[in-house]
Amino acid sequence: MHASLAIVGGGPAGMMAAIRAAEALGGGGRIILFDKNERLGRKIYLTGKGRCNLTNLRPWEEFAPHIHPNQRFLRQAFRAFSNEALIRFFEQDLGVPTVTLQGRRVYPASLVAGDVARALERRVRELGVDIRYRTSVGSLSELDGFDAVIIATGGKSYPVTGSTGDGYRLAAEAGHTITPTFPSETALHPRNYDPELSGLEMKKVGLHLYVDRTLVESEQGDFNFTGDGLESGIAYHLSRRAVWALTNGQQVDIVLDLKPALTEEQLQGRPLRSMLPKALAAPFLRAHPGLAASNLPAAVKSWKFPIDDYKGYDRAVVTAGGVSLQEIVPKTMASRLRPGLFFCGEVLDLDGDTGGYNLQIAFSTGALAGNSAAAYLLSLPR
Numbered sequence: 001m002h003a004s005l006a007i008v009g010g011g012p013a014g015m016m017a018a019i020r021a022a023e024a025l026g027g028g029g030r031i032i033l034f035d036k037n038e039r040l041g042r043k044i045y046l047t048g049k050g051r052c053n054l055t056n057l058r059p060w061e062e063f064a065p066h067i068h069p070n071q072r073f074l075r076q077a078f079r080a081f082s083n084e085a086l087i088r089f090f091e092q093d094l095g096v097p098t099v100t101l102q103g104r105r106v107y108p109a110s111l112v113a114g115d116v117a118r119a120l121e122r123r124v125r126e127l128g129v130d131i132r133y134r135t136s137v138g139s140l141s142e143l144d145g146f147d148a149v150i151i152a153t154g155g156k157s158y159p160v161t162g163s164t165g166d167g168y169r170l171a172a173e174a175g176h177t178i179t180p181t182f183p184s185e186t187a188l189h190p191r192n193y194d195p196e197l198s199g200l201e202m203k204k205v206g207l208h209l210y211v212d213r214t215l216v217e218s219e220q221g222d223f224n225f226t227g228d229g230l231e232s233g234i235a236y237h238l239s240r241r242a243v244w245a246l247t248n249g250q251q252v253d254i255v256l257d258l259k260p261a262l263t264e265e266q267l268q269g270r271p272l273r274s275m276l277p278k279a280l281a282a283p284f285l286r287a288h289p290g291l292a293a294s295n296l297p298a299a300v301k302s303w304k305f306p307i308d309d310y311k312g313y314d315r316a317v318v319t320a321g322g323v324s325l326q327e328i329v330p331k332t333m334a335s336r337l338r339p340g341l342f343f344c345g346e347v348l349d350l351d352g353d354t355g356g357y358n359l360q361i362a363f364s365t366g367a368l369a370g371n372s373a374a375a376y377l378l379s380l381p382r
Ligand SMILES: Cc1cc2nc3c(=O)[nH]c(=O)nc-3n(C[C@H](O)[C@H](O)[C@H](O)COP(=O)(O)OP(=O)(O)OC[C@H]3O[C@@H](n4cnc5c(N)ncnc54)[C@H](O)[C@@H]3O)c2cc1C
Pocket: 008, 009, 010, 011, 012, 013, 014, 034, 035, 036, 037, 040, 041, 042, 043, 044, 046, 047, 048, 049, 052, 053, 054, 055, 135, 136, 137, 138, 152, 153, 154, 155, 157, 158, 161, 162, 163, 164, 165, 166, 167, 316, 317, 318, 344, 345, 346, 347, 355, 356, 357, 358, 359, 360, 362
């Protein structure tokens, strides 16, 4: 009798786990991959605005600060399957050439996210993994006959893609603690939001996040005003702490610095039109009624947006919180509570900033879970 492995969830983490487990078992085991959808990796098709930002090429020391809440937990999985190894895997094993663009973000050279999803799914099939499409696993007890189980169900953001938080329930069945979840990398909505701001792209500006009037985080770079508020880029990076504070009933303010490279003194005497894009002038003046010329530099450097809401799981790029890392072995992704149970991807209490970090988390932890599950199966008495 062959040892058998069930993988719940065919996103990037589950597919990577299936590939590594199948390679390690070399046909000596039965692997069944369950996914709710009619094709695998449905969320991948949406990633990177349809281009799929596969990973980020920064070295670990620069990569790690973009991982939350516990960068140390990821270190061993990243060492075992790094960003550079991921690129080699795509180029050499899957035949998907890559390109590195601004901010060391790596994409498929075609800039077509579907190429990534299809190449992974093809490899899973080539390796003889038995894929059960349109099959939702509702309880761990449905998998009782399997020798090992990998949970790769993702978080609960963009639930239309199949990621509806089922893994938290499955993990809890095995006794695991679920760290409270909240949407992250999501739009922040200001009180009395001026609709005329929507559609404006802000370049090379500064954003400061205040929680209960205390400065907690600052970022410089780009973001957009959209119909939902402050979105993408540096606004997303601040959203993790901002959403957490809002869910705790704290006061959240974002302060926009339109000229981060210059001091108020250096801006003194300059005309308004030299300090902001034309389309921003009317909303800026509406937000600062009766502004005297002498106060203009201070207003340009500290335009305050009190935040009263945020976009929920329907629109959040990632789910923060999840299966507690305390109960997972970082070297193997194995459950400390139940032998033969493994976790990978966004279902874990592990998330990254936008910029390719979340997919690298999924691929690194997926590869490690797949290898570890195979090693576990091979260690079982026959
Ligand atoms: C709009 C958008 C853009 C993004 N862009 C990027 C980007 O460019 N770069 C980046 O690094 N990250 C990006 N991300 C984040 C990234 O896509 C996710 O972090 C990543 O997909 C998580 O991988 P996963 O395999 O853990 O989970 P998921 O991709 O969520 O996959 C989970 C799978 O499990 C299946 N499933 C769930 N429950 C069950 C069940 N009970 N039974 C059977 N199957 C089940 C689902 O159908 C799904 O296929 C983006 C996210 C969004 C929403």
